[in-house]
Amino acid sequence: xxxxxxxxxxxxxxxxxxxxxxxxxxxSAYIDKELPAWKRHLxxxxxKKCATCANQVQRLQHTDDFLRRSGEIKVPxxxxxxxxxxxxxxxxxxxxxxxxxxxxxxxxxxxxxxxRYTSTLTDRLRYSIRTRSPVYIFVLTFAVFTMVGATLxxxxxxxxGPAMHALKKTQKLDGEKLISFEVIQHExxxxxxxxxxxxx
Amino acid sequence: xxxxxxxLMVKCGKGDMSAFELLVRRYQNPxxxxxxxxxxxxxxxxDLSQETFLRVFKSANRYEPTASFxxxxxxxxxxxxxxxxxxxxxxxxxxxxxxxxxxEDVYHADIMRDTRYLPDLLLEKKEQRQIIRKAxxxxxxxxxxxxxxxxxxxxxxxxxxxxxxxxxxAVKTLIHRARQKMRKLLIKAGIAE
Numbered sequence: 001x002x003x004x005x006x007x008x009x010x011x012x013x014x015x016x017x018x019x020x021x022x023x024x025x026x027x028s029a030y031i032d033k034e035l036p037a038w039k040r041h042l043x044x045x046x047x048k049k050c051a052t053c054a055n056q057v058q059r060l061q062h063t064d065d066f067l068r069r070s071g072e073i074k075v076p077x078x079x080x081x082x083x084x085x086x087x088x089x090x091x092x093x094x095x096x097x098x099x100x101x102x103x104x105x106x107x108x109x110x111x112x113x114x115x116r117y118t119s120t121l122t123d124r125l126r127y128s129i130r131t132r133s134p135v136y137i138f139v140l141t142f143a144v145f146t147m148v149g150a151t152l153x154x155x156x157x158x159x160x161g162p163a164m165h166a167l168k169k170t171q172k173l174d175g176e177k178l179i180s181f182e183v184i185q186h187e188x189x190x191x192x193x194x195x196x197x198x199x200x
Numbered sequence: 201x202x203x204x205x206x207x208l209m210v211k212c213g214k215g216d217m218s219a220f221e222l223l224v225r226r227y228q229n230p231x232x233x234x235x236x237x238x239x240x241x242x243x244x245x246x247d248l249s250q251e252t253f254l255r256v257f258k259s260a261n262r263y264e265p266t267a268s269f270x271x272x273x274x275x276x277x278x279x280x281x282x283x284x285x286x287x288x289x290x291x292x293x294x295x296x297x298x299x300x301x302x303x304e305d306v307y308h309a310d311i312m313r314d315t316r317y318l319p320d321l322l323l324e325k326k327e328q329r330q331i332i333r334k335a336x337x338x339x340x341x342x343x344x345x346x347x348x349x350x351x352x353x354x355x356x357x358x359x360x361x362x363x364x365x366x367x368x369x370a371v372k373t374l375i376h377r378a379r380q381k382m383r384k385l386l387i388k389a390g391i392a393e
Binding site for chain 2: 032
């Protein structure tokens with residue numbers, strides 16, 4: 001378990017745990033039974049030895065007891081009837097669809113008996129985002145990768161495209177030069193020989 | 201046979217009004233108390249509770265049984281409370297000092313019928329409850345919501361984290377700070393040692 005420094009251990013009365021074994025936040029969670037069993041066991045053992053922490057727990061529990069004494073207010077007798085009235089008034093004017101698309105999906109869904117399609121497309125999308133559904137995450141990741149890929153591909157062709165074209169052109173030119181050089185190389189010896197003979 | 205909240209919500213989504221009525225009966229008391237503790241105004245707490253149930257009914261067909269109904273209900277209620285507090289701050293109106301404690305009166309009248317308590321003790325208890333409620337109202341919004349949900353509604357830290365939209369670690373810290381602050385306020389008011 002992590003040990004806490006004294007500055008992390010604020011206390012109302014200024015006292016601190018000498019062993020610095022448990023953080024006050026964990027003591028609060030201990031009261032609410034929100035810690036795993038092994039941690040609860042360790043804290044229980046520590047509380048038997050450490051008077052400061054035991055005192056802290058006692059004080060927190062005392063505050064909790066006070067809070068529970070604040071009492072509860074009673075629900076008015078006509079509350080339920082009021083809610084049901086509101087609900088029946090709302091259902092009276094409620095449409096199962098609120099756009100053309102939802103009307104179409106509603107018609108299709110109801111004809112096939114798919115109750116899930118009674119909700120609109122925007123509602124379903126909002127629900128997918130909220131629940132982080134795997135299909136939604138896959139589609140989103142695919143879309144992002146495609147967009148990034150397309151952008152990179154385009155930019156690389158923009159960046160290297162002209163250079164590549166220039167390179168191809170020079171290669172062509174070199175080929176042409178080579179051919180002409182071969183032609184020149186074959187002819188001169190004949191000319192040279194004839195001129196030499198003529199000179200003689 | 202006990203029917204779970206989630207099953208009732210599914211039935212409600214199919215238009216079963218009796219299922220919805222049963223849900224309202226189950227949660228009307230804890231919900232109105234939660235909202236009352238959050239905004240500290242009895243009349244508005246009643247209105248907001250009705251609004252919460254209405255929203256639950258309207259979005260019943262979108263409800264998926266994988267999510268806990270209790271968390272969902274308190275999420276709606278918490279959002280409504282936040283809006284109410286924001287509107288109140290915008291209007292610059294504070295109810296805590298000179299509000300009419302109608303809810304308190306209902307509870308007090310109920311105790312008065314109980315002859316086991318002496319009048320002095322009753323007054324003391326009433327005063328104590330008011331101090332606790334005022335101290336609770338002085339807590340920051342998130343700390344109050346977290347403490348109320350854990351102490352009074354018996355929700356797990358995980359559910360509270362979902363409702364408040366934060367991590368479980370943040371909820372732990374919020375609750376601890378709320379308890380420390382409550383303790384200070386109660387000591388200041390003279391009802392705790």
